[in-house]
Amino acid sequence: MRKFVDRTFVVLSLAATVIILAILFVIIGNIAYHGTERLSWEFITAAPESGMTAGGIFPAIYGTVLLVLLMSLAAVPFGVLVAIYFAEYARPESRLYRWTRMAVNNLAGVPSIVFGLFGLGFFVQSIGKAIDRAAYSGRLVYAQPSILWAAMTMAVLTLPVVIITVEETLRAVPRDYREASLALGATKLQTIFRVVLPQAWSGVMTGAILAISRGAGEVAPVLFTGAAYFLPRLPSHPADQFMHLGYHIWVLTTQSTNVEATKPLLYSTVFVLVVLTFLLNITAILIRNRMRKWAVR
Amino acid sequence: MGSPVKITVSGANFFYGSNQALHDVSMEIRPQFVTALIGPSGCGKSTFLRSLNRMNDLIPGARLEGKVELDGENVYSDSMDVIHLRRRVGMIFQKSNPFPMSSYDNVAYGVRVNGLTKKRIELDEVVEKTLRAAALWDEVKDRLHRSAMSLSGGQQQRLCIARALAVEPEVLLMDEPASALDPISTAKIEELIYDLKRTYTIIIVTHNMQQAARVSDETGFFLSGRLVEFNETKKLFTAPRNRETEDYITGRFG
Numbered sequence: 001m002r003k004f005v006d007r008t009f010v011v012l013s014l015a016a017t018v019i020i021l022a023i024l025f026v027i028i029g030n031i032a033y034h035g036t037e038r039l040s041w042e043f044i045t046a047a048p049e050s051g052m053t054a055g056g057i058f059p060a061i062y063g064t065v066l067l068v069l070l071m072s073l074a075a076v077p078f079g080v081l082v083a084i085y086f087a088e089y090a091r092p093e094s095r096l097y098r099w100t101r102m103a104v105n106n107l108a109g110v111p112s113i114v115f116g117l118f119g120l121g122f123f124v125q126s127i128g129k130a131i132d133r134a135a136y137s138g139r140l141v142y143a144q145p146s147i148l149w150a151a152m153t154m155a156v157l158t159l160p161v162v163i164i165t166v167e168e169t170l171r172a173v174p175r176d177y178r179e180a181s182l183a184l185g186a187t188k189l190q191t192i193f194r195v196v197l198p199q200a201w202s203g204v205m206t207g208a209i210l211a212i213s214r215g216a217g218e219v220a221p222v223l224f225t226g227a228a229y230f231l232p233r234l235p236s237h238p239a240d241q242f243m244h245l246g247y248h249i250w251v252l253t254t255q256s257t258n259v260e261a262t263k264p265l266l267y268s269t270v271f272v273l274v275v276l277t278f279l280l281n282i283t284a285i286l287i288r289n290r291m292r293k294w295a296v297r
Numbered sequence: 298m299g300s301p302v303k304i305t306v307s308g309a310n311f312f313y314g315s316n317q318a319l320h321d322v323s324m325e326i327r328p329q330f331v332t333a334l335i336g337p338s339g340c341g342k343s344t345f346l347r348s349l350n351r352m353n354d355l356i357p358g359a360r361l362e363g364k365v366e367l368d369g370e371n372v373y374s375d376s377m378d379v380i381h382l383r384r385r386v387g388m389i390f391q392k393s394n395p396f397p398m399s400s401y402d403n404v405a406y407g408v409r410v411n412g413l414t415k416k417r418i419e420l421d422e423v424v425e426k427t428l429r430a431a432a433l434w435d436e437v438k439d440r441l442h443r444s445a446m447s448l449s450g451g452q453q454q455r456l457c458i459a460r461a462l463a464v465e466p467e468v469l470l471m472d473e474p475a476s477a478l479d480p481i482s483t484a485k486i487e488e489l490i491y492d493l494k495r496t497y498t499i500i501i502v503t504h505n506m507q508q509a510a511r512v513s514d515e516t517g518f519f520l521s522g523r524l525v526e527f528n529e530t531k532k533l534f535t536a537p538r539n540r541e542t543e544d545y546i547t548g549r550f551g
Contacts, residue, residue, distance in 0.1 A: 179390065182355070183352060183383055184410065185407060185410065186406075199397065
């Protein structure tokens with residue numbers, strides 16, 4: 001009897017694993033099969049036409065890549081600074097540390113739609129309005145959804161991932177190096193920037209990779225903060241709106257008047273989004289590996 | 298004693314939180330002497346060594362009562378610049394810990410962070426001079442710009458010594474510098490200590506009593522956080538005044 005239970009359990013867990021694999025294959029397979037049908041050079045390089053039943057999705061690709069880059073530019077340096085505070089300066093028993101720690105942990109669990117609303121209220125309506133009042137004498141420039149605010153909102157969303165990853169790498173740098181540096185008369189700041197951080201670059205890049213993976217696929221945070229339904233031209237100013245692949249997929253799915261005409265486009269768009277996320281990841285991983293090689297040269 | 302003194306420790310009590318690691322330790326360390334600190338594990342000799350350049354400051358809850366003076370200046374006074382102190386009192390660790398950079402950059406590190414020179418030529422000179430002083434120049438001169446991690450254990454430790462010498466310290470603290478090395482590398486380090494003595498004041502913690510006897514002029518024996526005996530090395534090893542010292546050096550305990 002015990003043996004029977006034992007066997008059954010093995011079969012059960014194996015079956016669960018196979019099912020997961022199967023689901024993944026069905027999704028990827030389905031997307032790859034239907035997604036490549038309509039895929040062409042034109043689809044990747046042209047703008048949507050005829051009420052999104054023809055043409056391409058270049059503005060959405062451009063917007064997504066730009067968004068992710070801007071987001072990384074904000075999230076990575078900021079996250080590294082917080083991680084340095086956590087790993088190098090904070091005393092574990094201090095109140096500031098306990099509160100910020102709790103904040104970071106909870107930030108990671110907030111639903112992404114809430115970040116979207118936060119971005120609208122905080123970045124667009126508060127910061128944006130303040131900038132307009134101060135620099136544009138009240139004219140509407142920054143107090144509206146834009147790629148800048150969408151990137152900032154996305155940065156807040158991905159910040160916990162960056163902080164936690166970088167912090168762990170910083171903590172993993174052996175104490176020996178810090179002691180050796182301090183014993184040579186280096187200041188703590190010099191020690192952090194010349195010895196500790198250079199060894200943690202791969203962690204910083206891992207943080208960036210995770211942030212990019214998360215950021216490229218999320219739609220909810222950019223919904224109210226900058227993504228546009230359709231734009232005839234590409235964003236060229238931080239206060240411009242932008243098209244976003246994920247949002248475009250949602251638009252194609254729910255807002256189409258001609259389902260049969262949009263379906264192939266929808267498939268191809270999904271395929272492009274998956275490939276793009278994959279490519280962004282690969283790029284970051286290649287950069288990280290290159291950095292590792294430099295580090296141990 | 299009347300003779301010149303480099304470091305004076307008087308009535309030092311050291312605590313890790315509520316745990317007392319040193320009890321009323323007093324010692325006078327003479328310039329251009331090699332002073333060895335021996336004793337069983339956990340006797341406080343490393344704590345003592347690390348309190349001389351305030352490396353113990355890095356441990357939360359660590360504190361020292363009593364006085365440590367370097368050239369008559371109180372090391373633990375508020376006006377003491379710890380950064381400057383550590384430049385004057387260099388340290389070699391038990392495990393060789395070169396930075397994962399080139400040998401050149403390792404040696405140049407202290408010079409750079411202290412802003413001693415910015416000129417490449419001067420830096421080159423310092424690197425060569427200190428590598429020669431650490432008896433490593435001939436072995437690394439052709440691969441100065443390759444990673445220090447590719448050096449052997451003994452070479453790495455000598456690189457760490459060169460790195461410490463580059464900031465022109467007055468005192469060198471060595472925390473079991475040869476304990477992880479093979480006999481040949483150990484012999485090289487010991488020879489080096491002998492050479493360096495002419496310029497620097499050296500304090501070395503060692504588990505190896507033959508090593509203490511070979512390299513040092515004076516030896517202190519620590520037991521349970523107390524300095525049991527401090528004397529000329531020759532006297533301490535041939536005619537210990539204290540029973541506990543005798544038991545330890547003859548291998549009856551420890």
